[in-house]
Amino acid sequence: MDVVVIETPPLGDRSYLVHDGQVALVIDPQRDTDRVEVAAAEAGVRITHVAETHVHNDYLSGGLMLARAHGATYLINGADAVRFQHQSIADGGTVRVGRLTVKAVATPGHTHHHLSYVVTDGPDRAVFSGGSLLYGSVGRTDLVDPEDTEQLTHDQYASVRHLVEEAGPDAALYPTHGFGSFCSSGPPSGAHRSTIGEQLATNHALMDPDEDHFVQELIANLTGYPSYYAHMAPVNRNGAGPADLTVPESVDPTELSRRLDDGEWVVDLRNRVAFASGHLRGSVSFEYGRGSSFTAYLGWVLPWGENLTLVGGRDDVEKAIRDLSRIGIDSPAAALGTEPAALAAGTAVVHYPRAGWDELLRRRSAGDVVLDVRRTDEYDGGHLPGAVNVPLHELLSRMDEVPAGRVWVHCASGYRSGVAASLLQRAGRDVVHVDARYRPAAPS
Known part of the structure; x- marks a missing residue:
């Protein structure tokens, strides 16, 4: 055998x-x-x-x-x-x-x-x-x-x-x-x-x-x-039907801008560092890569059944289409390329800062918010004093529970907080992505 x-x-x-x-x-x-x-x-x-x-x-x-x-x-x-x-x-x-x-x-x-x-x-x-x-x-x-x-x-x-x-x-x-x-x-x-x-x-x-x-x-x-x-x-x-794994033709820049203006979900597959440095206003970050849990978190976080456009290099888009087909997200559109400014006509390229725990300690102001987007059980097992907990998968429906002020968002490794930072910015919040592994002794 x-x-x-x-x-x-x-x-x-x-x-x-x-x-x-x-x-x-x-x-x-x-x-x-x-x-x-x-x-x-x-x-x-x-x-x-x-x-x-x-x-x-x-x-x-x-x-x-x-x-x-x-x-x-x-x-x-x-x-x-x-x-x-x-x-x-x-x-x-x-x-x-x-x-x-x-x-x-x-x-x-x-x-x-x-x-x-x-x-x-x-x-x-x-x-x-x-x-x-x-x-x-x-x-x-x-x-x-x-x-x-x-x-x-x-x-x-x-x-x-x-x-x-x-x-x-x-x-x-x-x-x-x-x-x-x-x-x-x-x-x-x-x-x-x-x-x-x-x-x-x-x-x-x-x-x-x-x-x-x-x-x-x-x-x-x-x-x-x-x-x-x-x-x-x-x-x-x-009985599930066959998956269409073909990579579609790249969305026209004018059409991609329309989708962003209309509030459709445009998912940037690049790594979270590149996304934070510059991305299309209104797009969201779901870093694609080995060990990223991309499929599970995208299917968990974004509303089911809505239009989806993937942004990234051809190889990542092709792999993401395969991964998403496994959970029934079929035939997403794609904008192929890794330079945001060239992919959409008239849409601003924006950014937000990334920080570690030391920077949080030095730069956080009195009115700032620390948002922990780990699951509730993780938060209950230990968290920063004063941190607000809204799990990533609940963030879209609970956005109004995030207190006013600049938001320093963290998770356990930086992946989920990268997604959360993009969702917060899309909602108009001033955000800092704490891109560092959480440790119980991290400063508050």
């Missing part, structure tokens, strides 16, 4: 191509299925089966398109109310994929009808656990319905134990979530591989002997998750 890992770092997820050298099973594919096609071609295998561990909340699935393209069997829990042709599978159900045996194991918790898959090839065994057992944690249990969270958390406690019994300690573990995904109930472990045995010795969900304690602790530590999640499961139940 060979397992090819297909990573999606911007969303903190993984998909898998599992094969025997001839035929393959794909588990939890994302919407941009060309990556799976490349992996299958490189392995020289034919895709005969596609399987979902659950109806996903954090991305649009490419499973239906992939199955149709290959005439493959599409495995989905029969209890999930999907509206397209598939092969139902339930707890204990097995299928053969070449010499591989694939067994479904009911692991409710992340969703009501979540399945994991135990794949066996002779003495080798691997577990594909979706949003059930993760590296060091488990999938969050509050994405279905607030009234179901407590019961789903009890289910999650039982499910990971059931999965361990089915798989055995030597089985390799391959979760879908847990690499930065907001679908995880805990922070990323940093691990790139693990086994069931290792998780028995390190995973809090398996080490806690008190089920009620586990349930209370997990629920108490659940934090916010992106608002775009509300749109994912309904589309996945209907």
Whole structure:
């Protein structure tokens, strides 16, 4: 058995191509299925089966398109109310994929009808656990319905134990979530591989002997998750269509100015330092780059379904279009180029200052505001005396709660505060971007 890992770092997820050298099973594919096609071609295998561990909340699935393209069997829990042709599978159900045996194991918790898959090839065994057992944690249990969270958390406690019994300690573990995904109930472990045995010795969900304690602790530590999640499961139940990944022709400078004048969302993909130094008035900063969580924060912060224009170099725009397609933001317009003055006709190029903590201490005036845009749980864990907390994802709807005066805005690393600074300036506020890592001893 060979397992090819297909990573999606911007969303903190993984998909898998599992094969025997001839035929393959794909588990939890994302919407941009060309990556799976490349992996299958490189392995020289034919895709005969596609399987979902659950109806996903954090991305649009490419499973239906992939199955149709290959005439493959599409495995989905029969209890999930999907509206397209598939092969139902339930707890204990097995299928053969070449010499591989694939067994479904009911692991409710992340969703009501979540399945994991135990794949066996002779003495080798691997577990594909979706949003059930993760590296060091488990999938969050509050994405279905607030009234179901407590019961789903009890289910999650039982499910990971059931999965361990089915798989055995030597089985390799391959979760879908847990690499930065907001679908995880805990922070990323940093691990790139693990086994069931290792998780028995390190995973809090398996080490806690008190089920009620586990349930209370997990629920108490659940934090916010992106608002775009509300749109994912309904589309996945209907079957997501193909993504258009083509880069459009660059928007005319006059047209880009009109969009800015009309208050449309024009997103500058350049790094936050370049943006602060000079950008089109009315544009907002969502720095594109490795590890930036660009997709999650854009989908979380900006209003859903409104017109979107990306501004940046062709390579960044092309990658951003792919990333956004995974969460259903399709076919944004683009203004290609990295010199703002050349991209729009008659729109002013503006800037705002960046600062570190030392500058905040020296230059902050008595009437200035320190705005902390970290999540509430982060703020509660420690914050600057007198700092006002409005989480980034709530800033647009709570802009009037930011006190009058010059605003010094910070987060934990500088990324979220860069977004916030651009939104504040767009709203007419005098802003300073505190582009520095937060530390408890930072001056106030």
